[in-house]
Amino acid sequence: MRVLLVTNDPLSERRSGPAIRCLELARVLANEHEVTVASAQPGNLADPVLSFLYDAGRQAAALRQAAAQADIVVAQGLVLARFPFLRRAKFLVVDLYDPYLFEYLAHPHPRWPEWGYLRQWHLLNRQLLAGDFFLCANERQWDYWLGRLCALGRVLPETYLQDAGCRKLLEVVPFGLSAVPPRHGPAPVLKGIVPGIGREDVVLLWAGGIWQWFDPLTVIRAMSAVSQTNPRVKLVFLGTADPNPNNRPMPMAQEAQEEARRLALLDRAVFFLPGWVPFEQRQDYLLEADLGVSAHPATVETRFAFRTRVLDYLWAGLPMVLTSGDYFSELAERAGLGLSVPPGDVEAWVRAILHLTGNTELRRQIKARLADVASQFTWNQAAQPLLKYCNNPYRAPRMPKTRAAISTLSTPIFEWWMSRKQYFQ
Secondary structure (H helix, E strand, O other), X not given: XXXXXXXXXXXXXXXXXXXXXXXXXXXXXXXXXXXXEEEOOOOOOOOOOOEEEOOOOOOHHHHHHHHHHOOEEEEEOOHHHHOHHHHHOXXXXXXOOOOHHHHHHHOOOOOOHHHHHHHHHHHHXXXXXXXXXXXXXXXXXXXXXXXXXXXXXXXXXXXXXXXXXXXXXXXXXOOXXXXXXXXXXXXXXXXXXXXXXXXXXXXXXXXXXXXXXXXXXXXXXXXXXXXXXXXXXXXXXXXXXXXXXXXXXXXXXXXXXXXXXXXXXXXXXXXXXXXXXXXXXXXXXXXXXXXXXXXXXXXXHHHHOOXXXXXXXXXXXXXXXXXXXXXXXXXXXXXXXXXXXXXXXXXHHHHHHHHHHOOHHHHHHHHHHHHHHHHHHEHHHHOHHHHHHHHXXXXXXXXXXHHHHHHOOOOHHHHHHHOOHHHHO
């Protein structure tokens, strides 16, 4: 089969979750199919088994031609909104691993929050109506997305007769990790290199972006007490800038730095690395860290999130401290991979950090368990449902009247607003 995967994110040495996922799924599919990866942004990656189409935002004609030649199109995020002609693909796979509608609630458009949400909701409904096969990241998301598909008339008697479990319509394809263990480069990158971080210090790593739906402030406040008890404990934020230049900036990164400065922790106990670490170099930072951390408030986004940064902790064998309430905090508790603490509880974070940083034997035991769990999340395993679909694609049942019914939810003025280019930023 000829398979085309399309992402809005840059495919370059500095790439975030959507681009990483698009590329890694493509590599698995390329073992059995002819695969092209397209990005709306300029890029510079090369791969011996993949073809690339860059800057599709300016070369829509080339993308249109690639889509016409493809047997299967795999789209993620708001790709179908930017390139609506992709909905005419012979077979369309929609990747829903990132429940971005909930992320928008935490980061609404500053001038048009209600309209911005309606736009996201409207475009998401159109994607759910267009797809033949849908992907999500875990079973909790599966329940959510099946409910939405059912509400839009995509779960029909014919669907049930074909597959009573509805797995032919919606399947779990989690974010994955490399089957090759991380290897450190020839030179150190953190300990003894970053001013203020010594070679014998204990490093807590926040290995990802500082988005609005996260809670770095609680961890920073905990570091105020931790550093007084053990000044060798240091907190490092790995990514402070979004690698996608088209995304609206998020003020949480600035708020986090201001909080560290207010508490006199900046560049003493809390460190923010500039920009975004190149993908292939992140393993150096992971291997020099001692603990991985991730924190979030108690929101609906947390309930359905699949934290890709935590997979890096699994990959690198990093014991972790996580806020409770999401998929990975429950996995960490169940498998003994670290500690989880209640949302917003500074004192609980202090206790958890001091307990793990002060107990090298416990960290050694956790590391031994992490390797077994990490083996369950390799990209080759994660992509199997998508590979199975591509080996034998099919059109999903549709209810013709549903499409017309949903379109009535968009009044003429709303359709006019949707066509205004400036609202798409």
